[in-house]
Amino acid sequence: MQRELDGVCGVAEVGGVRIGVAADGRLVVVEIAERALGLGSARLAALVAEAHRGARERARAESEGVLAELLDDPMVARAFDLAGALDPAGEATGPVAAGQPPSFLQDPLAPTAQAAPRPRW
Structure with a gap:
């Protein structure tokens, strides 16, 4: 980037x-x-x-274009969400900005849909 x-x-x-x-x-x-x-x-x-x-x-306009193009990549978009990145208007986004930092137990690159819990044997 x-x-x-x-x-x-x-x-x-x-x-x-x-x-x-x-x-x-x-x-x-x-x-x-x-x-x-x-x-x-x-x-x-x-x-x-x-x-x-x-x-x-x-x-600024060219940078926003580069950023928008990069955010089309789901992995990059997810990393930005988790990091509390800035949107093109310069506003903080993501869970960190909302005061809810992600847990270190969560895989930041995992799909956003929650998988069914694995049984504990």
Whole structure:
């Protein structure tokens, strides 16, 4: 999963300012065209902020797409449920988030349907 998220890069360009942001929020691209340098510090700062917002939004959307694709795998989805992972909106989910951590006696990869108890001989 980390490998897929490492490939995420949201890029936005506004008025000669190009910003790229990784899934974890790190700036990975900052390019300022010559024409943007002559706009004055206040305008340049506004362009940088606007491009950064756009890049963050694109990175978030791309990350959500990667996460949704991964959660299509039942084993990954079950692991996220047990870990109390975050949904795409950033809200905690699963039994841990609900204050009910799973028991260490339960197999986290077992099917969710309960099998009939085995007889004790």
